[in-house]
Amino acid sequence: xxxxxLFLVTFVLYIISAFFYLAFLFSKQPGQAKTGSALAIAGLxxxxxxxIARTVESGHAPFTNMYESLSFLSWASVLAFVIIxxxxxxxxxxxxxxxxxIGLVALASSPLMPKEITPLxxxxxxxxxxxxxxxxxxxEAFFAVAFITSIMYLTAKEPEKKEKMDxxxxxxxxxxxxxxxxxxxxxGMVWAYKAWGTYWSWDPKEVWSLITWVVFAxxxxxxxxxxxxxxxxxxxxxLGFLAALFTYFGVNYLLTGxxxxx
Amino acid sequence: xxxxxxxxxxILGTFIPQGRSLEEYVARYGRLSGLFxxxxxxxxxxxxxxxxxxxxxxxxxxxxxxxxxxxKLRRALKPHLTADPKSLSALKTNARFxxxxxxxxxxxxxxxxxxxxxxxxxxAAQPSRxxxxxxxxxGGIFGSDVVHVGxxxxxxxxxxxxxxxxxxxxxxxxxxxxxxxxxxxxxxxxxxTTEYYPDRSVKAWKSDLTVLEQKKPVLTRTISVNHPLTYxxxxxxxxxxxxxxxxPAVEIWxxxxxxxxxxxxxxxxxxxRALLGxxxxxxxxxxxxxxxxVLGEANQPENRTLQPNNPAALIEGFRGTEKVFSxxxxxxxxxxxxxxxxxxxxxxxxxxxxxxxxxxxxxxYSVLEAAKDPGAILIWIGCALILLGLGLAFYxxxxxxxxxxxxxxxxxxxxxxGVATKSREAFGAEFERxxxxxxxxx
Numbered sequence: 001x002x003x004x005x006l007f008l009v010t011f012v013l014y015i016i017s018a019f020f021y022l023a024f025l026f027s028k029q030p031g032q033a034k035t036g037s038a039l040a041i042a043g044l045x046x047x048x049x050x051x052i053a054r055t056v057e058s059g060h061a062p063f064t065n066m067y068e069s070l071s072f073l074s075w076a077s078v079l080a081f082v083i084i085x086x087x088x089x090x091x092x093x094x095x096x097x098x099x100x101x102i103g104l105v106a107l108a109s110s111p112l113m114p115k116e117i118t119p120l121x122x123x124x125x126x127x128x129x130x131x132x133x134x135x136x137x138x139x140e141a142f143f144a145v146a147f148i149t150s151i152m153y154l155t156a157k158e159p160e161k162k163e164k165m166d167x168x169x170x171x172x173x174x175x176x177x178x179x180x181x182x183x184x185x186x187x188g189m190v191w192a193y194k195a196w197g198t199y200w201s202w203d204p205k206e207v208w209s210l211i212t213w214v215v216f217a218x219x220x221x222x223x224x225x226x227x228x229x230x231x232x233x234x235x236x237x238x239l240g241f242l243a244a245l246f247t248y249f250g251v252n253y254l255l256t257g258x259x260x261x262x
Numbered sequence: 263x264x265x266x267x268x269x270x271x272x273i274l275g276t277f278i279p280q281g282r283s284l285e286e287y288v289a290r291y292g293r294l295s296g297l298f299x300x301x302x303x304x305x306x307x308x309x310x311x312x313x314x315x316x317x318x319x320x321x322x323x324x325x326x327x328x329x330x331x332x333x334k335l336r337r338a339l340k341p342h343l344t345a346d347p348k349s350l351s352a353l354k355t356n357a358r359f360x361x362x363x364x365x366x367x368x369x370x371x372x373x374x375x376x377x378x379x380x381x382x383x384x385x386a387a388q389p390s391r392x393x394x395x396x397x398x399x400x401g402g403i404f405g406s407d408v409v410h411v412g413x414x415x416x417x418x419x420x421x422x423x424x425x426x427x428x429x430x431x432x433x434x435x436x437x438x439x440x441x442x443x444x445x446x447x448x449x450x451x452x453x454x455t456t457e458y459y460p461d462r463s464v465k466a467w468k469s470d471l472t473v474l475e476q477k478k479p480v481l482t483r484t485i486s487v488n489h490p491l492t493y494x495x496x497x498x499x500x501x502x503x504x505x506x507x508x509x510p511a512v513e514i515w516x517x518x519x520x521x522x523x524x525x526x527x528x529x530x531x532x533x534x535r536a537l538l539g540x541x542x543x544x545x546x547x548x549x550x551x552x553x554x555x556v557l558g559e560a561n562q563p564e565n566r567t568l569q570p571n572n573p574a575a576l577i578e579g580f581r582g583t584e585k586v587f588s589x590x591x592x593x594x595x596x597x598x599x600x601x602x603x604x605x606x607x608x609x610x611x612x613x614x615x616x617x618x619x620x621x622x623x624x625x626x627y628s629v630l631e632a633a634k635d636p637g638a639i640l641i642w643i644g645c646a647l648i649l650l651g652l653g654l655a656f657y658x659x660x661x662x663x664x665x666x667x668x669x670x671x672x673x674x675x676x677x678x679x680g681v682a683t684k685s686r687e688a689f690g691a692e693f694e695r696x697x698x699x700x701x702x703x704x
Contacts, residue, residue, distance in 0.1 A: 122487035
């Protein structure tokens, strides 16, 4: 099986998984959530093989264009969800996170995204490509889960459910923030210093990463120092994820700068 | 609040391209450009007021950190050992029970239990009562302070970089020796190569660079993108390259439309002439070479850029001393025949020759960036501290159990409370376990 077939299998698995989660949402039968989770994990494994296949075929890290990085981001989002679900038992967020993942995979497979393997430009020939992009996207995947739980906090009615969503959001930020700091900012600065001789260039992608970081720093400050919880925290987490999303997509398509690869 | 202002202003900076020329701003924003420039929005991140805001931000961090640090240090180093039983019972995690055993026994059991769970235990004895303070991972409470100190060091590193960094671009032809700005040594470019992938996209630029001290070579390295050379605090980065179009050589293939067997391959420098060897005894000259041909104003051929995007050569054909034909040939468009007779009335002299521009050779020069950045080391220290601090704050939870043991009429009462900075559920479970074990034990 080649990479595109595996990618298709992943897509199908995620769709069926989302379907089972959705059914669980209405029926409340735990068996359906279990099936959904098993399918998501199966998709995770198949997609991992697809990513490895692509790495082997191209000979470089699978983050060099939008198709590859979207595929990796969707994979990381499923991974983040599987971890959070194992730890906090929140199948309820399953359908929503799977819908986001399906959206990412659909976007990756849309004709707008060139899929052919292109040789690596000199600037990207570095092991920092692996470290910088993978850790950053993993951090962003946790922000994505926090985004879902924050929205669910805002829409939920029962106080018990609300409290759980608030606490899971916080845990996700507590994992995502250090990852994003490490991968996005620290590894990014080290790589920039090695490749361009300057650790910070005020490039739009850098500034937007900093803005994303500031928003989540604000989330943690208001929560830990000022005791904010619930609604206000949820809104900050949502804004933070939107900033991360803009850093990822918007900067590439709307603004120009040094990060004009993917 | 300051963070929000900084974020909003930084966003503005990403929508206005930074550090461009005045003309570009006028073209883009018209009247607004004057306002933008006066407000320093075009160089926002280096403007006085943005730096001022960063300064305020630093001051804010310093004050916040200092005001919180003193009580934290006291808590870590000189904790109050005596606790008020009432305040202990008011804690979210608490326990209270009596056991018929002497105080000394209960205390030794408790100490064992706590030690087994890796708590550091301190005790203070008062008449008929003992106060106990047990805790682990006390470093966790300093996580946020470590992050803040790291941030301050990064800001300091930014200032050091801004004031003290040296940065200059060096363009070197092969063989060139150039002094390094503000340094005692020179560098020489020995070799510059561009490697290509099979699809002609660039794979690598490599410069063989030699460091010269007092004209003597001391070090030779090949540098490429992502692999700089560092010497005496200076780093040399491969940033760019350029073409030297002074005297390019072109490879031309000549074919005859009437005689399919005729093929002549030639390599000519611009200005050079060569005999073609056909029946008509034609001489060919390359009159001009343009790496990026474009028709400019008045339909005059000119270079659009100095990159070989559309290489073109102007060919002239002579019979004896008479120019008989001329025209442009393009390496990207081999079928685009522009060869025409030199004299429009002389149609019979129209040539049956066709030419192809197969390749060209020109010198390339390497563009290196020489940089010395004394602030960088502070940045790395700051980054390490931020990561350490985040680790402490999120994954090194401080757990603290305070207890009072009180003996009366042969019974010992245990009143305890606990606090945790993080992972309260896990802490609650451990607290329960220790309490239950203490209650049970004989």
